[in-house]
Amino acid sequence: MNAENTYCVVLTTANNDSNTQQMITELLSQRLAACIQTMPISSHYVWEGKVCQDQETLIVIKTQQACYGDVERLITSLHDYDVPEIIQLPITEGFNPYLSWITQHTQKK
DSSP: EEEEEEEEEEEESSSSSSHHHHHHHHHHHHTOEEEEEEEEEEEEETTEEEEEEEEEEEEEEEGGGGGGHHHHHHHHOSSSSSSSOOOOEEEEEEHHHHHHHHTTTTOOO
């Protein structure tokens, strides 16, 4: 199935387990995500002129592109960071039953 302009993956990170879980719970309960995966990562970045390194959780959110604005608003409203990473990556191809499942479990607010 050609999924271009329909489905996407949204990435964000967090360094606090309770904040991570709060975002996951709200995204799923508000049907803004069909599936969310997490993995520990080591992040290296420049913040306020200093090179920093943190142990974070990468949060991988599967959703519809129509939900992206609501996903971004929810993340920014709950996130502990001043400038959280929120990146949308389009899904251009995918297994039709899986993509249909995303449609069934997400809805734009």
